[in-house]
Amino acid sequence: MMQKKSKSAPYYNIGQLRVEYWNKLKIETSDLRRCHKGSTNEKVHKQNVRDLLKELKGVESFFAFPGKERIQKFENAFISNEYASLAHMVAETTRQLLGDSYKSNPDFIGFDEQSMDSAEEHEQYHSIRKNHFEVLFVDNITTEDEQKLKHSLRTLRSPGDKFTYDVLIQRSFQDAMIALLFNHNIQAVVIRYAPPYYSKQITPVIKPYAEEVLKHDFSSKSETDLGPFMGELIKQFRPELDTYYVTDTALGHLKGSTIKGFNRIFYQTEDIQELHLTIIRGIAERYNTPFFSALVEYSQKPTGVFHAMPISRGNSVFKSRWIHDFGDFYGRNMFLAETSATTGGLDSLLQPTGPLKKAQEMARDAYGSLYTYFVTNGTSTANKIVMQALVKPEDVVLIDRDCHKSHHYGLVLSGAYPVYLDSYPIEEYSMYGAVPLEQIKAKLLKLKEAERLDKVKMLLLTNCTFDGLVYNVERVMEEVLAIKPDMIFLWDEAWYGFAGFAHNYRQRTGMFTANKLYKKYNSANYRRRYNEHIRGLKNGEQSSLPDPDKVRIRVYSTQSTHKTLSSFRQGSMIHIWDEDFRRKTENTFLEAYMTHTSTSPNYQMLASLDVGRRQVQLEGFELVEKSIEMAMVFRAKVNDMPQLSKYFDVLTVHDFIPDKFRQTGLKEYYSKNEGWNRMEEAWEKDEFVLDPTKITLFIGKTGVDGDTFKNKFLMDKFNIQINKTSRNTVLFMTNIGTTRGSVTYLINALLKIADALDEEFKALNDKEKEIRDKRIHSLTKEVPPLPDFSYFHPTFQAVPGVPGGHLREAYFMAYNENNYEYVPLEDCLSIMDAGRILVASTFVIPYPPGFPVLVPGQVVSDQIINFMTALDVSEIHGYRSDLGLRVFTEKALNNEKPRTPNAKRPIEKKKKQLI
Numbered sequence: 026m027m028q029k030k031s032k033s034a035p036y037y038n039i040g041q042l043r044v045e046y047w048n049k050l051k052i053e054t055s056d057l058r059r060c061h062k063g064s065t066n067e068k069v070h071k072q073n074v075r076d077l078l079k080e081l082k083g084v085e086s087f088f089a090f091p092g093k094e095r096i097q098k099f100e101n102a103f104i105s106n107e108y109a110s111l112a113h114m115v116a117e118t119t120r121q122l123l124g125d126s127y128k129s130n131p132d133f134i135g136f137d138e139q140s141m142d143s144a145e146e147h148e149q150y151h152s153i154r155k156n157h158f159e160v161l162f163v164d165n166i167t168t169e170d171e172q173k174l175k176h177s178l179r180t181l182r183s184p185g186d187k188f189t190y191d192v193l194i195q196r197s198f199q200d201a202m203i204a205l206l207f208n209h210n211i212q213a214v215v216i217r218y219a220p221p222y223y224s225k226q227i228t229p230v231i232k233p234y235a236e237e238v239l240k241h242d243f244s245s246k247s248e249t250d251l252g253p254f255m256g257e258l259i260k261q262f263r264p265e266l267d268t269y270y271v272t273d274t275a276l277g278h279l280k281g282s283t284i285k286g287f288n289r290i291f292y293q294t295e296d297i298q299e300l301h302l303t304i305i306r307g308i309a310e311r312y313n314t315p316f317f318s319a320l321v322e323y324s325q326k327p328t329g330v331f332h333a334m335p336i337s338r339g340n341s342v343f344k345s346r347w348i349h350d351f352g353d354f355y356g357r358n359m360f361l362a363e364t365s366a367t368t369g370g371l372d373s374l375l376q377p378t379g380p381l382k383k384a385q386e387m388a389r390d391a392y393g394s395l396y397t398y399f400v401t402n403g404t405s406t407a408n409k410i411v412m413q414a415l416v417k418p419e420d421v422v423l424i425d426r427d428c429h430k431s432h433h434y435g436l437v438l439s440g441a442y443p444v445y446l447d448s449y450p451i452e453e454y455s456m457y458g459a460v461p462l463e464q465i466k467a468k469l470l471k472l473k474e475a476e477r478l479d480k481v482k483m484l485l486l487t488n489c490t491f492d493g494l495v496y497n498v499e500r501v502m503e504e505v506l507a508i509k510p511d512m513i514f515l516w517d518e519a520w521y522g523f524a525g526f527a528h529n530y531r532q533r534t535g536m537f538t539a540n541k542l543y544k545k546y547n548s549a550n551y552r553r554r555y556n557e558h559i560r561g562l563k564n565g566e567q568s569s570l571p572d573p574d575k576v577r578i579r580v581y582s583t584q585s586t587h588k589t590l591s592s593f594r595q596g597s598m599i600h601i602w603d604e605d606f607r608r609k610t611e612n613t614f615l616e617a618y619m620t621h622t623s624t625s626p627n628y629q630m631l632a633s634l635d636v637g638r639r640q641v642q643l644e645g646f647e648l649v650e651k652s653i654e655m656a657m658v659f660r661a662k663v664n665d666m667p668q669l670s671k672y673f674d675v676l677t678v679h680d681f682i683p684d685k686f687r688q689t690g691l692k693e694y695y696s697k698n699e700g701w702n703r704m705e706e707a708w709e710k711d712e713f714v715l716d717p718t719k720i721t722l723f724i725g726k727t728g729v730d731g732d733t734f735k736n737k738f739l740m741d742k743f744n745i746q747i748n749k750t751s752r753n754t755v756l757f758m759t760n761i762g763t764t765r766g767s768v769t770y771l772i773n774a775l776l777k778i779a780d781a782l783d784e785e786f787k788a789l790n791d792k793e794k795e796i797r798d799k800r801i802h803s804l805t806k807e808v809p810p811l812p813d814f815s816y817f818h819p820t821f822q823a824v825p826g827v828p829g830g831h832l833r834e835a836y837f838m839a840y841n842e843n844n845y846e847y848v849p850l851e852d853c854l855s856i857m858d859a860g861r862i863l864v865a866s867t868f869v870i871p872y873p874p875g876f877p878v879l880v881p882g883q884v885v886s887d888q889i890i891n892f893m894t895a896l897d898v899s900e901i902h903g904y905r906s907d908l909g910l911r912v913f914t915e916k917a918l919n920n921e922k923p924r925t926p927n928a929k930r931p932i933e934k935k936k937k938q939l940i
């Protein structure tokens with residue numbers, strides 16, 4: 026294992042560095058203005074301002090706003106000792122930059138109205154709110170030509186434009202790539218000719234944040250290749266951007282990949298206006314929301330309603346004496362947009378041909394799938410649709426047992442045999458990790474040995490998990506496809522919809538990886554590598570590479586858009602990258618979609634999915650990066666403040682992921698002594714990584730359990746909502762709506778809680794202290810072991826001794842009340858000791874953790890009883906403490922014919938079987 030230390034940096038990212046530097050400059054210039062002329066103090070501040078201006082000039086060369094000209098103005102003011110004006114300008118710029126106001130009001134060339142030079146500036150200042158962005162030009166031009174270019178693009182603006190932009194020039198390949206990494210406001214890239222490779226403007230301050238670019242070396246590429254190559258890289262790294270290539274090479278001489286790699290190719294002789302219009306149109310296309318717009322338009326048309334829905338247009342609401350407050354609360358538009366119409370500009374979700382079809386196609390492009398379907402009943406339904414579409418009774422599905430319950434119910438509906446996979450336990454914190462690849466492969470090989478591999482249809486994993494564990498999707502797919510080349514993957518990305526919009530995350534999504542592997546396996550290069558690999562294998566050894574002649578890429582992912590992106594509750598999507606979809610699955614998929622979809626889908630929800638897609642295409646990169654930054658800031662604060670770290674620990678990568686799954690050795694994102702660790706390498710290589718936006722706080726040292734902390738402390742005292750707790754942890758998440766302010770509020774709340782605990786503990790007498798210490802000991806040391814899946818009772822085994830159980834049969838057997846009885850939990854162990862095998866007749870799902878500890882047909886183990894006894898949660902679905910555990914009667918099990926005549930039963934007691 027590599028034990029290399031990752032590089033660390035003083036700020037998490039360039040955004041944070043910018044915030045800090047601008048704030049410092051603001052304070053320094055303000056101090057400088059108040060200094061006595063000629064004082065030592067003035068000297069110190071002068072030096073500081075000089076240094077900061079120099080550093081910021083380097084950083085700001087990657088942004089069009091505030092821009093070089095403005096920094097030049099600062100420098101001029103500084104040199105001519107106009108400190109008051111300098112302080113004023115810096116304060117104003119900092120305000121615009123941090124408040125993001127520059128994005129809607131672009132042309133603050135002056136810093137307040139008085140200092141504006143031209144009428145044009147005044148007009149712009151008062152112009153309506155516009156969506157403003159930056160266009161990156163990659164071109165090694167002179168400053169003079171730069172001015173000319175900017176000027177000519179500026180003159181093309183017209184007052185009616187919906188969008189405005191500024192031009193950012195970068196003169197080398199490296200600089201352009203760094204700008205794309207740093208600058209969220211770039212929406213389009215124009216590559217003109219062949220740029221030189223190396224940057225000349227990387228300063229030591231910038232360097233740690235530019236590693237992602239600097240670690241590669243493409244300098245050996247010829248200059249003519251570098252432009253098209255950059256286009257390719259951008260498509261991987263920021264696929265949402267529009268890219269344009271300006272060249273002299275005649276069309277006939279351009280490579281096909283170059284032509285396809287750009288949104289459009291321009292010739293130098295073409296009019297600059299054409300380029301301008303194309304840039305604006307590119308943004309307008311992403312901005313377009315076909316369904317939302319259709320709904321808005323529909324709502325503004327006068328209509329008479331002579332079918333269903335009395336609330337449509339608010340008719341039954343606003344005229345009512347008794348419920349008009351309901352209408353007042355939501356406002357008129359909500360009701361104007363409520364309709365059951367599928368015509369008149371609208372569309373039908375069950376058979377879309379108009380704006381919904383278009384909206385889904387746009388989502389497809391945004392999320393990088395081949396097909397995308399909107400789902401209005403949450404990912405709970407999306408999961409059932411995918412399962413029903415792809416598996417039939419008696420097919421085998423490999424599935425992590427701690428996945429969402431919708432999958433378990435989906436298995437009951439489909440009649441498939443689940444082979445349950447166990448995630449590795451993190452016992453100290455009463456949590457599960459994720460399923461190690463070794464285990465998946467071992468199960469598959471076992472099925473292969475039993476000649477059951479042809480029955481295996483699907484591998485279903487949760488990525489990322491609630492707690493933030495992320496699989497190495499590429500490795501899992503590659504090694505599984507090596508054993509079973511036609512495996513279908515369902516990645517439950519309920520918590521991972523945002524992942525497609527930041528590069529680190531995207532590499533571990535189902536859609537990106539499907540696309541990548543498809544290209545890889547169809548390349549001549551891979552075929553060569555595969556043949557070599559096969560030649561090198563010993564007799565009978567399992568290949569770890571898929572056979573390019575047999576492999577099929579069939580990947581599905583389901584995302585709760587509403588959980589991590591902008592959408593109304595229940596808004597969900599199914600993304601499909603299945604090369605056999607049209608041929609093999611489309612019909613069954615549509616049937617399954619019909620099975621589970623309401624004939625009256627909620628239009629507001631569909632419109633929100635459409636708008637949510639627009640958002641991620643235009644600002645996903647920025648917002649996701651910011652949500653990570655907020656999480657990192659929070660991690661650092663808890664770590665750095667002694668009053669917080671006294672009671673709370675943010676669990677680190679190392680706490681969650683055993684060493685053997687961390688090939689790069691990355692242990693934590695932040696530590697007080699070393700600062701920030703870069704996470705890129707771990708995200709490329711490690712078997713598991715931790716999503717930093719999921720922050721698990723260990724609270725064992727407070728003596729309060731997770732559930733109480735959530736309700737009595739966070740909710741009741743501070744109105745802070747969280748979702749998940751374990752015995753001694755609580756989980757916080759940041760998302761694209763998290764603000765600096767909300768992070769500060771949370772930190773303050775935790776500080777107040779820590780202070781209150783101090784007070785409380787001080788006031789304890791000896792006896793109370795003893796009780797408290799016991800409680801802390803219990804929460805930190807006495808954690809109940811987490812149960813593994815035991816095995817299916819032989820009555821319900823698909824094939825004796827081979828993984829896979831008949832869940833559906835067990836489920837429906839319990840519809841006959843004569844087949845089950847209740848056993849009090851406290852009697853279970855003695856009954857089992859006396860030799861009886863207890864078999865669950867229902868799902869038993871405690872909240873938390875929220876997944877079944879027992880499924881119908883599963884044999885009850887000591888471990889499970891101990892776990893249930895130790896659980897201190899009140900909500901356990903499928904179990905009533907007054908009645909006891911609902912198990913099958915012995916008679917029911919004996920009456921039931923084993924599924925295969927030669928099944929042995931009952932098997933030896935308590936021996937753990939891999940079933």
Ligand SMILES: *Cc1c(COP(=O)(O)O)cnc(C)c1O
Pocket residue numbers: 402403404405406408428429431487491517519520585595596597
């Ligand atoms: C929340 C969740 C679901 C269900 O999604 P809804 O949109 O709430 O129906 C499915 N899988 C996982 C892993 C989840 O966390």
